[in-house]
Amino acid sequence: MKLLDNPASPYCRKVKILLHELGMSDAVELVQTGGHPTAPNAAALAHNPIGKIPTLIRDDGPALYDSRVICRFINDHASGSFYPEGTIWETLTLEATAEGALDAAVLMVYENRSRAEGTQDPAWLEGQWAKIDAAITVLEQRWMAHLAGPIDMGVVAVGCLLDYVDFRHPDRDWRAAHPALADWFEKFGKRDSMRATIPRNP
Numbered sequence: 109m110k111l112l113d114n115p116a117s118p119y120c121r122k123v124k125i126l127l128h129e130l131g132m133s134d135a136v137e138l139v140q141t142g143g144h145p146t147a148p149n150a151a152a153l154a155h156n157p158i159g160k161i162p163t164l165i166r167d168d169g170p171a172l173y174d175s176r177v178i179c180r181f182i183n184d185h186a187s188g189s190f191y192p193e194g195t196i197w198e199t200l201t202l203e204a205t206a207e208g209a210l211d212a213a214v215l216m217v218y219e220n221r222s223r224a225e226g227t228q229d230p231a232w233l234e235g236q237w238a239k240i241d242a243a244i245t246v247l248e249q250r251w252m253a254h255l256a257g258p259i260d261m262g263v264v265a266v267g268c269l270l271d272y273v274d275f276r277h278p279d280r281d282w283r284a285a286h287p288a289l290a291d292w293f294e295k296f297g298k299r300d301s302m303r304a305t306i307p308r309n310p
Contacts, residue, residue: 111178112141112152112163115308118210118272119175120162125264126179128301130186136164140310145218176203179261190261195254202251202262206269209243212236213269217276237280240273244282248289255292267296275307 113120127133141161143149148159155171156163164172164181172178183190191199216236219228247255247266255263270293273282283290296302 109135109167110137110139110165112149112155112161112165113138114141114143114161115310116275117161118214118268118307119207121268121272121305121307122175122261122264123162123164123178123182124305125268125301126182126188126190126261128304129190129259129264130182130188132182132186133304142310145222176207176261183261190259190264192258192260195260198254199260199262202254202260203265205243205246205251206262206265209240210265210269210272212239213272213276237277240280241282243269244286244289248286252288252292255289255296263296267293267299267302271297271302271307 111120111123113124124133124138127136139151141149141151143152143159143161149161152161152163153159155165156173158173160173162173162175162178164178166172172181180191182188213236216233219233219236251266255266257263270282270289273280
């Protein structure tokens, strides 16, 4: 199998963390893929009509895309426990919360990069940050017990969210108002899978 990947993408990182945790990193070839919202990569478009990554190219079926779809497939393929039946709705909701905040964080990057200097909309940027801040607040208020439990894809998604905020929006000090979440993240960030997939510019 091949994974169309970008080392800066938090969505690709989710997949790579899961592969690492399941001992499957060598089973999937990473293919670095560029692209831009206004100019999708040709390789991605060849397998995914939306032109987004991650896209998983399988040997025995059509390509899979969207990180949540790919992660469910890999977890089932490896008989993993990252989508536990006993807490499946909590896991999926936590994953969706982190993904929604990631969407806002990525849109902030696009706003700054895709518009000419001086034409960015500060109110729009702050509106996106408000979504991220609300998600982080909810994580600390409602989800600390889940985060402290066995690792699942919701937990992985939260780790990717917080590290991506640090990577792309280092001026946003989310830790000051969320000490419990900051403490959890400091410990979680030391996992081998997190260290092996640190985001970087391609």
